[in-house]
Amino acid sequence: MTPFLPPDWLPVIFAALMAAAVLAYVVLDGFDLGVGILLPAAADEGERDRMIASIGPFWDANETWLVLGVGLLLVAFPTAHGIVLTQLYLAVAVMLAGLILRGVAFEFRGKAADRRDRRRWEAAFFAGSLLAAASQGWMLGRYILGFDGHWQAYAFALMAAIGLPIAYVFIAAAWLIWRTEGALQTRAIRWCRLSLGPVAFGILLVSVVTPLVSDRIFDRWFSLPYVVLLAPLPAATLALILGLNAVLRHMPYPGDALRHLPFWGAVGLFVLSFTGLAWSFFPYVVPERLTLWQAAAAPESLSLILAGAILVLPVILAYTVLAWRIFGGKVRELRYD
Amino acid sequence: MDPILLARIQFAANVSFHILFPAITIALGWVLLFFKLRFHATGDQRWMEAYFFWVKVFALSFALGVVSGITMSFQFGTNWPGFMEKVGNIAGPLLAYEVLTAFFLEATFLAIMLFGFRRVPGWLHTGATFLVAFGTTMSAFWIIVLNSWMHTPAGFELREGVAHATDWLAIVFNPSMPYRLAHMLIASALTVAFLMAGISAWRLLRGDDAPGVRTALRTGIIMAAVLAPAQLVVGDLHGLNTLAHQPAKIAAIEGHWQTGGRVPLLLFAIPDEAARSNRLEVGIPGLASLILTHEWDGVLRGLDDFRGEHPPVAPVFFAFRVMVGTGLLMIAMGLACAFLLWRRGALPRPLLRGLSLMTFSGWVATLAGWYVTEIGRQPWLVQGVLTTAEAAGPVAGGAIASTLAMYLLLYALLLAAYVAAIYRLAGKAAAPRPAPAALPAE
Numbered sequence: 001m002t003p004f005l006p007p008d009w010l011p012v013i014f015a016a017l018m019a020a021a022v023l024a025y026v027v028l029d030g031f032d033l034g035v036g037i038l039l040p041a042a043a044d045e046g047e048r049d050r051m052i053a054s055i056g057p058f059w060d061a062n063e064t065w066l067v068l069g070v071g072l073l074l075v076a077f078p079t080a081h082g083i084v085l086t087q088l089y090l091a092v093a094v095m096l097a098g099l100i101l102r103g104v105a106f107e108f109r110g111k112a113a114d115r116r117d118r119r120r121w122e123a124a125f126f127a128g129s130l131l132a133a134a135s136q137g138w139m140l141g142r143y144i145l146g147f148d149g150h151w152q153a154y155a156f157a158l159m160a161a162i163g164l165p166i167a168y169v170f171i172a173a174a175w176l177i178w179r180t181e182g183a184l185q186t187r188a189i190r191w192c193r194l195s196l197g198p199v200a201f202g203i204l205l206v207s208v209v210t211p212l213v214s215d216r217i218f219d220r221w222f223s224l225p226y227v228v229l230l231a232p233l234p235a236a237t238l239a240l241i242l243g244l245n246a247v248l249r250h251m252p253y254p255g256d257a258l259r260h261l262p263f264w265g266a267v268g269l270f271v272l273s274f275t276g277l278a279w280s281f282f283p284y285v286v287p288e289r290l291t292l293w294q295a296a297a298a299p300e301s302l303s304l305i306l307a308g309a310i311l312v313l314p315v316i317l318a319y320t321v322l323a324w325r326i327f328g329g330k331v332r333e334l335r336y337d
Numbered sequence: 338m339d340p341i342l343l344a345r346i347q348f349a350a351n352v353s354f355h356i357l358f359p360a361i362t363i364a365l366g367w368v369l370l371f372f373k374l375r376f377h378a379t380g381d382q383r384w385m386e387a388y389f390f391w392v393k394v395f396a397l398s399f400a401l402g403v404v405s406g407i408t409m410s411f412q413f414g415t416n417w418p419g420f421m422e423k424v425g426n427i428a429g430p431l432l433a434y435e436v437l438t439a440f441f442l443e444a445t446f447l448a449i450m451l452f453g454f455r456r457v458p459g460w461l462h463t464g465a466t467f468l469v470a471f472g473t474t475m476s477a478f479w480i481i482v483l484n485s486w487m488h489t490p491a492g493f494e495l496r497e498g499v500a501h502a503t504d505w506l507a508i509v510f511n512p513s514m515p516y517r518l519a520h521m522l523i524a525s526a527l528t529v530a531f532l533m534a535g536i537s538a539w540r541l542l543r544g545d546d547a548p549g550v551r552t553a554l555r556t557g558i559i560m561a562a563v564l565a566p567a568q569l570v571v572g573d574l575h576g577l578n579t580l581a582h583q584p585a586k587i588a589a590i591e592g593h594w595q596t597g598g599r600v601p602l603l604l605f606a607i608p609d610e611a612a613r614s615n616r617l618e619v620g621i622p623g624l625a626s627l628i629l630t631h632e633w634d635g636v637l638r639g640l641d642d643f644r645g646e647h648p649p650v651a652p653v654f655f656a657f658r659v660m661v662g663t664g665l666l667m668i669a670m671g672l673a674c675a676f677l678l679w680r681r682g683a684l685p686r687p688l689l690r691g692l693s694l695m696t697f698s699g700w701v702a703t704l705a706g707w708y709v710t711e712i713g714r715q716p717w718l719v720q721g722v723l724t725t726a727e728a729a730g731p732v733a734g735g736a737i738a739s740t741l742a743m744y745l746l747l748y749a750l751l752l753a754a755y756v757a758a759i760y761r762l763a764g765k766a767a768a769p770r771p772a773p774a775a776l777p778a779e
């Protein structure tokens with residue numbers, strides 16, 4: 001197959017696709033994992049049932065975005081894939097163990113022998129979600145500082161390992177506000193309010209640290225004309241945080257009005273933060289080491305994948321919307337028959 | 338320990354654990370669709386009872402397949418970075434197409450198939466069931482294409498040490514792909530056939546004759562009786578294909594050291610690589626020559642022709658005998674059960690007990706078969722193009738060993754939990770199900 005695009009463009013398009021897949025994963029599995037982390041905070045088994053049921057029809061497809069993201073890294077930037085995954089070897093293993101535990105706990109909990117067995121799988125659900133979220137945070141922290149070996153870089157990764165689970169808890173609480181009612185919804189509103197502060201702090205921390213440690217990133221943000229062109233990004237983030245805070249303070253509203261708002265607001269925050277990071281790193285795929293073009297696979301193979309992606313991705317989006325509509329509204333009991 | 342060996346053991350452990358679940362879901366998806374369509378055609382509630390029981394097994398198997406599959410997608414990079422660097426231009430698009438055309442399809446429609454029975458119209462639910470079955474089969478197709486290409490690479494050229502695609506049709510329809518795909522799809526069907534027959538027999542033995550149990554039993558036995566003999570034929574064709582493309586693997590399978598004719602079919606032997614001969618040989622003279630060349634004194638190349646480039650002999654030799662032995666047992670059992678079911682309408686208790694013992698025989702044969710073909714390709718990762726050692730990464734042995742221990746522990750726990758959950762489901766299924774509650778208003 002001959003490339004139907006200037007070869008220089010292909011790596012950029014694939015980087016954008018990969019970034020979109022990772023962003024979709026972080027948002028979608030973010031709320032799944034957050035629900036898992038919030039599980040011990042539920043009042044009783046009925047609440048835990050509803051929390052788990054709220055993500056039941058979604059978690060599997062949500063997790064697939066991770067496979068697509070790492071798959072695109074693998075196929076489009078094989079050299080970078082090798083470097084990143086061997087650098088993060090242990091963290092990846094921990095994340096996988098977490099995802100395995102979370103994924104199977106869902107099934108095993110539903111088919112448990114007795115209450116004790118059920119509680120055990122709930123514990124596995126929680127532990128798996130937390131492990132996966134924390135190790136993803138660690139990987140993010142290591143990646144942002146280009147796998148730097150100083151202790152400060154590890155301290156930063158540790159903070160990211162604490163921060164990302166809190167961000168997941170935040171979007172999960174917003175999800176539960178939308179999908180649940182009654183006492184559980186009231187609790188979710190409180191969780192959402194409590195986690196917003198740390199999320200704002202985390203975003204601030206990353207925004208301050210990255211330009212400080214890298215002159216290149218500093219110049220990307222603070223040289224003309226970028227400092228003007230990019231100003232809307234932090235401004236929008238700040239406005240969104242303040243707006244969410246105001247909305248959450250008076251929730252729930254009569255008639256459950258604005259129930260969607262915190263979730264889509266949280267999605268907005270994730271998108272803004274992600275865009276900021278992406279801007280800082282472009283065009284590096286391994287920070288400070290390897291650019292998109294240096295790491296890209298052969299253009300013929302990339303063209304073939306791109307053709308498939310252009311054809312299939314709209315179909316995937318269409319049936320994802322279908323599933324969201326079928327399982328929309330307030331959560332109901334999940335049963336096979 | 339040697340990091341390469343550790344990386345291989347880790348990947349093998351993960352792949353072995355993973356294949357257990359697709360081996361079930363690939364065929365069980367189609368069986369569930371069959372149950373549903375039979376229900377729509379006959380209105381007989383027993384088909385639906387069988388569906389509702391086996392859909393639970395499907396959901397459980399699917400979840401385990403997904404989580405172990407995700408692990409695999411990462412281990413390509415963590416364990417074999419050299420693989421993608423050298424053949425990424427071939428493997429990449431194949432894997433990408435698997436994600437795009439199979440993974441999202443399965444995951445999304447699985448939710449509708451599992452939880453949508455009373456939320457969507459009947460046609461959409463049946464459609465979702467079809468798409469899940471189709472998705473698992475597509476997934477099998479793409480990964481078998483890639484695996485076959487690693488055995489019989491075609492349609493590419495090496496430029497500066499990196500493989501570039503020249504002919505995608507030749508890559509997809511590489512010489513061993515049709516045989517391997519057919520062999521694996523039938524293996525999955527047989528795994529499901531004996532799983533269904535075995536669990537149903539176990540329930541009957543315990544006096545649980547709930548509606549749907551005999552339905553699943555009969556379906557499993559008919560599948561076994563038809564497909565187990567068919568697998569023998571397909572397996573034989575696959576073997577001839579291997580002889581043409583990977584003669585060293587066949588020599589290891591046969592435990593055949595020195596090139597020559599009238600090669601015996603060894604029923605048992607202990608291959609000794611140091612002495613480059615077998616001990617305690619028991620064989621049928623000339624039969625291996627007959628099977629592989631269709632002549633009693635056909636000449637087969639021996640392992641000595643491939644010195645330093647053939648796989649470790651003993652694992653391939655024994656795994657092959659485990660696979661074929663299990664397969665022959667499946668043929669005997671499938672035919673005997675089908676015959677008695679046809680003549681008497683029911684199975685005597687000893688046969689039920691036998692079926693119950695063979696519940697997981699499909700796993701044994703499938704794993705043994707994969708060991709034959711994968712170990713049989715060594716020392717190559719991609720036959721003639723890339724060795725396993727060249728593809729290994731720089732990760733230290735200690736890190737691999739510790740994560741290997743973690744994975745092994747996790748897999749052992751999950752396997753035990755999986756088997757226990759299936760028997761628990763089967764034990765509980767006898768209890769009457771509560772009537773479905775009315776749908777709450779939205």
